[in-house]
Amino acid sequence: MSLIQAQKQRDLKYQASTLLNSSRDLGWSTMFAELRSHGPYEQPGTAGPHLEIALAVRGSDEGLVATKFAGSWRRVRPTTGTIWLRPFATKADECRMAPSAWEAIHLYMSSVVFERLKDDYNLPAGPESSIRYSCGVQDEVINQVGLSVLSEMMSPTAAGRMLVETSSLLLAARLAYAHAETELIRLPTLTPHRLDDGRLRRVLAYIEEHLAEDITVADLANVACLSIFHFTRAFAASMGVPPHRYVSQRRLESAKATIATGRASLSEIALDSRFSSQSSFTRAFRRATGMTPAEYRRSLR
Numbered sequence: 584m585s586l587i588q589a590q591k592q593r594d595l596k597y598q599a600s601t602l603l604n605s606s607r608d609l610g611w612s613t614m615f616a617e618l619r620s621h622g623p624y625e626q627p628g629t630a631g632p633h634l635e636i637a638l639a640v641r642g643s644d645e646g647l648v649a650t651k652f653a654g655s656w657r658r659v660r661p662t663t664g665t666i667w668l669r670p671f672a673t674k675a676d677e678c679r680m681a682p683s684a685w686e687a688i689h690l691y692m693s694s695v696v697f698e699r700l701k702d703d704y705n706l707p708a709g710p711e712s713s714i715r716y717s718c719g720v721q722d723e724v725i726n727q728v729g730l731s732v733l734s735e736m737m738s739p740t741a742a743g744r745m746l747v748e749t750s751s752l753l754l755a756a757r758l759a760y761a762h763a764e765t766e767l768i769r770l771p772t773l774t775p776h777r778l779d780d781g782r783l784r785r786v787l788a789y790i791e792e793h794l795a796e797d798i799t800v801a802d803l804a805n806v807a808c809l810s811i812f813h814f815t816r817a818f819a820a821s822m823g824v825p826p827h828r829y830v831s832q833r834r835l836e837s838a839k840a841t842i843a844t845g846r847a848s849l850s851e852i853a854l855d856s857r858f859s860s861q862s863s864f865t866r867a868f869r870r871a872t873g874m875t876p877a878e879y880r881r882s883l884r
Contacts, residue, residue: 599624603686606736609859610744612799613751615691616736621661625679633691634714636754637667638729646683650718659719661685666720666729668762670713688733696755699801699811713763724757739863741834741856745827748800749815756812777821778814782807786818790830794837795855800826835871838864842880849876 603618615633618640642663649658650667659665661683671694728750735743778786789806790798803826804814819825824832834856841852853864853876868876 596626597621597689599626599680604736606747609736609739609747610797611747612744613693613696614732614747614754616732617689617691618686618733618736619689620684620686621680622684623680626677633693634671634758635667635669636690636692636725636729637669637687638690638726639663639665639685639687640730640733641686643683643685646685647681648718649679649681651677652716652718657718661687664721664726666717666722666725668714668717668720668758670716688729688736690729690732690754692751692754696751697759699752700755700759713765714758715762715764717762720762722757722761724761725754728753728757738866739859740831740867741838741858741864742798742827742831743859744857745798745800745830749825749827752800752811752815776813776817778807778817782809783818783821790833794830794833795857797857798830831867835868838868838876839872839879842876843883845880849880852876 597619599622601620601622603620605618606614606616639661640663642661642665644660644662646661647658648661648667649656651657659667661680732747732750735746740746777783786803786806789803793802800811800815803818804811807814807817809817815826818829822829838852838856841847841855842849847855849864850861853861856864858864858867865875868874868879872879874882
């Protein structure tokens, strides 16, 4: 079952909540995200087919979330930054939320993300199943990654799919390292090494050639003949920015050049720059240049 196809199960699980936003139309492949507003409710336990991370982004010091798991109740205040981890197919017996509204981003991850880390971390088969069921976790790495995913969902960028692809790997690595039932057999080498000149030239050429097409971190890692984990770190060490940010910058630069020619409409340029909508393109362009695409075009006359 795909991340999007599991929507009915998520709606059933959180039927008393309000869905504020989701990544449904953003084309993410390794992660699905929802922003939900939660209020008082009580329901029997449910289990989903994907690993779920829930992060309180607008919490409450007065509310209380009580979850019954394996016969024992766990009670947690949903303060901002509080995290819940629910592994694949894990079912809580019952869940109750005491009066007090709060918002959380729910991240659902595919098992393919963990598969991509198996060689670097020397993980056993099915590592995603070894993540602990946890309530009330405080983890700054997960918090920061979750907030960056939320920002991307609310204001999509030119390389948002790449950002989410990288974010899902970071989350999987963090979960496998800090929240697994058993210790990892081997940690990857964390010292970043630059890409050699030949690999870097091939990767940059590939980006330029496919700038108006979908580019994934996996595509670039294959061009460099490296694992995604090592490629991401090596590229950042070489260029000073991660792959998704470099691609985003190049797409915006290309968009500016195309606007200057006057030979394409702004909607066409937005699509060629891999934005999900013209409004997303306008917001990103304004953040980067201080003016909208239309204003930029007028300034060149």
